[in-house]
Amino acid sequence: MNKPAKPTLGVQLIVKNEAELLPRCLASLNGADEIIVTDTGSSDQTMDIARAYGADVYAVGWSNDFSAARNTGLSCANTDWILVLDADEVLQTSIESIKDILQGSTAEAYTVRIENWLGSNPEDRLYHSNVRLFRNGQGYLFSGRIHESVDPSILKIHGAAAIGTSSIEIIHLGYLPSIMSAKNKISRNEQLLRLALEEEPDDAFYSYNLAVTCCQDGRLKEAEELLRHTLGHAPLQVSYRPSMIRDLCKIYLATGKVKALDSLLTRELTRYGDYPDLHYIQGQSWESQGLPDRAYQSYQHAVDTSSAAAPHRAYVSEQGMDSFRPLHRMGVISQQLGKQEEAARLFHRSLQHHSLYLPAMQGIASAFQQLEVPDEDIAGLLMQLSGIAQSTARGSIIRTLYELGAYKVIAELPPELFPLETDTVLLILSSWVSTGKYHAFSRTAAKLRAQPLLLSPGELDTETMRQLWLLEAVCTWELGEKLQQEKWLQSPAELRSGLLFIDTQLSSEAVLPQAAVADSGHSRLITEVIRLAVKLELVTLGKLLVERFPAYTGDLAEALYEEGWRAEAGELFIRLVSSKEARGSTLRYLGEMLADKGHYAEAADWYRLSLEGSPGDEAASAGLALCYLHLAELGLGEVANSFKGEKAHGPLQEDRAAIAHSIEVLNRTPWHTAWNYKQRQRGADLSL
Structure with a gap:
């Protein structure tokens, strides 16, 4: 007996000037029976790129209405099912796997899981579910000027039972700060949302999304007012209500309104007790109020949601809210209470869920350091927990050791296992300077200036090069040498005169009056160099700098105090008090x-x-x-x-x-x- 043919599947996109992101999206659609791209006015190579991937491209005028553009594409569809994507998204589940899900399906539509990237760290992810896959030819249409959805059209005919939950995954890149800024999405979205609210002033969904846009723009007071108003009017059963609670709680926490936050959560956790983000925010509130026992319990509740008998509802949730994030905070609380071994166990549990979660790595390293475990053994533990095959893992290990002040261990890491990389080069070379490997540092710094592409993954940025020059100056002065002017003419212009000015004063017996220093325009650089010297444990150099620039005694005192040298700082504090300069x-x-x-x-x-x-x-x-x-x-x-x-x-x-x-x-x-x-x-x- 022949197996029935798989249903056909088409993919629909609407685009405008997406030449940079579109290729990655289209490359993920291998096997689609049809790709329809609706272009709303591109002036770059977007349409040519779409055609090169075999898409059918339809140009339409932009009418400030996303649904209108979506529905134009739907009218051209010829497949059994339609999957909707955006150009800043990448399909993670293969088209063939999706067809397997659809074969023999009785559902009218499916939700997919969308992983929103918010930043460069692996944990900077926000998850939500949305209806993106539905049957063609049933008269379903999108509605909504912005944040358009096809759900109402399906629900009106068939009800909620017709929408299934799938394991299909999509990565969404559009919330990355660089993309948000380049596309000016906040301004565009606000304009469309306000236009939609003029037409439908009582629409809670538009009001909620306007609050989200205000949050993204840093206007928390306006966002708070919108959310409070919307919560008072939105029906209890709307799918986005839990997200409104979450967002309002985060605003309350950010603005210090913990009483309002606690009151809101006391009521809403009875409805959404399986929402880990709410328990986590409650824990943060208790911590801010100095109530660690209550915070610990809230974090435990967040962890418990992962093993609850009932499955999670389709909440908007940050990655790790039911695992590595609350476990890390529980470890921090245990550490604050002096329970270092318990803290280490909790940090270890956190890392079992996310082996590269830097706060947990730093936590477990700190706990073992408190237990007087040698830095070398801590480094070995970190390598065992995270491995060293990935650049991200190597970077996390080095950053953790640097935070511990384990400069000697970093300086002795074998270069074949821990090569210089763009995100660790400063930490490694700083550790070399701190531990006296001056000549090795100077040789390497010279090579990097001459051939910056020696590093992986690429060329050093301007700020990293600037910091390398600062390190080299500090290293030179720690050796008691002068800067060689012919070499320092190659340094960045904004550094050059300042470093040569400091170099001149260090070799002079005279103390320059403060007025002359201020007139030189190098005050900020002098402070930066003093703080760098103290950070690298070159305290003698820091004191020498202050001998030549007495007006910066306060900067040295503060840097010493922040790095734990309280006795030395105290002497300088007394001097500042005596001279009324504190x-x-x-x-x-x-x-x-x-x-x-x-x-x-x-x-x-x-x-x-x-x-x-x-x-x-x-x-x-x-x-x-x-x-x-x-x-x-x-x-x-x-x-x-x-x-x-x-x-x-x-x-x-x-x-x-x-x-x-x-x-x-x-x-x-x-x-x-x-x-x-x-x-x-x-x-x-x-x-x-």
């Missing part, structure tokens, strides 16, 4: 140092001064609040100790307990400078 971050760091030593009244004075110059500094505000709470607790303690018998208990002790709880909660918020293990060890002698 300002900026120095004031907050003084507050931190004094608060760490229990001198809360003096610390509060510095925090107040810091806030006078930077009223919106949340870290300084939190530090000041902590000082006041500590002072209140000490004051109540003195009063309580003066009482005897029954008076020593009761309301006074309850007040003390409440203040102690507030201190505990506030201490869990990110108010203090964060140091890694090595940086904390640098200040261990201060008993902080």
